[in-house]
């Protein structure tokens with residue numbers, strides 16, 4: 001019987017170019033190589049970005065178990081193992097692609113030299129130009145032209161070298177200052193990214209050591225667990241398919257509790273606002289940072305201190321829809337409700353810290369801090385703002401008006417009912433950190449208002465010191481202690 005199939009092998013030159021288009025950033029690509037080194041049991045990993053214009057190179061070398069010649073040839077094959085295969089719990093790989101796709105995303109040439117403890121070092125190289133010219137999957141056995149590639153340690157290990165860095169560098173001379181700057185920027189971003197992505201591996205006893213251009217990198221804990229002002233909320237373990245998904249919510253410290261260095265580190269690669277959300281760990285390695293995971297929650301300015309750790313084992317990769325780049329994950333449908341509930345609770349705690357730090361402090365100093373505006377929740381959960389009728393300025397105005405109180409009340413009601421809350425919400429979200437104190441710090445305007453409220457209290461029979469205490473504890477006068485102090489001195 002005639003055979004009823006055709007073999008349709010992928011065209012080497014076409015497919016290998018397509019492997020370049022997975023959309024890796026340089027930092028995600030390097031992290032994918034570091035995954036391989038970690039899986040191979042490395043204790044030390046050195047990442048080097050060596051600038052030489054178009055001849056620049058990037059190397060990741062480790063002291064892990066290394067590969068025999070056969071294993072190396074297999075490893076260089078695109079699709080070296082099936083994603084359906086069960087893997088060791090400590091293996092960070094899944095698709096049998098990362099080494100190739102990550103490397104080709106940045107470079108046209110990938111050289112791997114590997115050595116097991118007993119065996120000899122062997123070399124294999126993909127050169128996309130050779131594949132393109134021959135139309136064949138020709139895996140070369142030689143090192144690239146130019147400078148020698150880095151060799152693995154004699155005790156065993158692997159070095160991965162990228163050259164022909166058309167994406168990362170391009171066709172530039174080594175004296176191209178702009179290109180050089182971009183290369184250095186990429187190096188810095190890679191370092192930051194590795195510090196966060198592998199922070200759990202980089203801390204504790206027997207920790208992994210990673211260097212970037214010879215400098216040992218730190219562990220960057222996105223939750224600042226060691227900071228005294230970080231709040232850890234109740235952690236939960238959600239059962240899912242025989243595993244437990246650990247969820248640990250944190251509210252990071254208000255900015256007033258952080259020094260410049262802490263502010264900068266907390267901002268991560270994307271800034272405070274973008275870094276809020278879930279931090280998804282897969283077998284201890286950070287996969288997604290700062291993402292509300294499609295739960296329908298937005299990255300609001302006032303929820304930016306909320307960060308939530310979620311952990312799952314790599315055996316659940318499929319359920320979490322992990323991608324080849326190891327940079328996205330989606331929670332399985334069964335977990336969505338629980339995650340949303342935890343996210344909401346964390347966000348509202350974060351909002352409290354964000355909005356009220358200053359006020360809470362002021363309130364602690366005096367028992368009866370008086371706000372100018374009060375928030376009221378309506379029956380349908382809608383929020384309304386009302387002017388505080390007991391505020392010293394409002395009291396003074398009512399007092400001054402004598403019998404016309406009704407008119408004033410009407411004016412207040414009108415203002416309260418027509419505040420453009422949604423408009424304010426939008427514009428403030430962009431600028432809360434830069435919001436000025438009321439009256440913009442102008443003592444010239446504050447002083448007459450203080451006098452006005454003060455006279456009214458005293459006329460009502462209050463002692464001068466009592467009146468001053470009350471005013472000092474009211475918004476916005478609490479922001480102007482020196483104005484109150486001046487008046488106190490004048491009266492003394």
Ligand SMILES: Nc1ncnc2c1ncn2[C@@H]1O[C@H](COP(=O)(O)OP(=O)(O)OP(=O)(O)O)[C@@H](O)[C@H]1O
Pocket residue numbers: 032035036037040062064065066067074075076080081092093094095096097098099100157158324
């Ligand atoms: N640094 C290394 N040391 C030892 N073996 C390695 C190293 N890098 C890669 N390998 C071997 O090469 C194989 C292929 O690596 P590759 O990154 O392409 O796929 P993977 O890690 O299996 O899966 P993924 O696509 O999810 O990364 C690995 O499974 C591993 O056996």
Ligand SMILES: [Mg+2]
Pocket residue numbers: 032035036092093094097098099
């Ligand atoms: Mg891999």
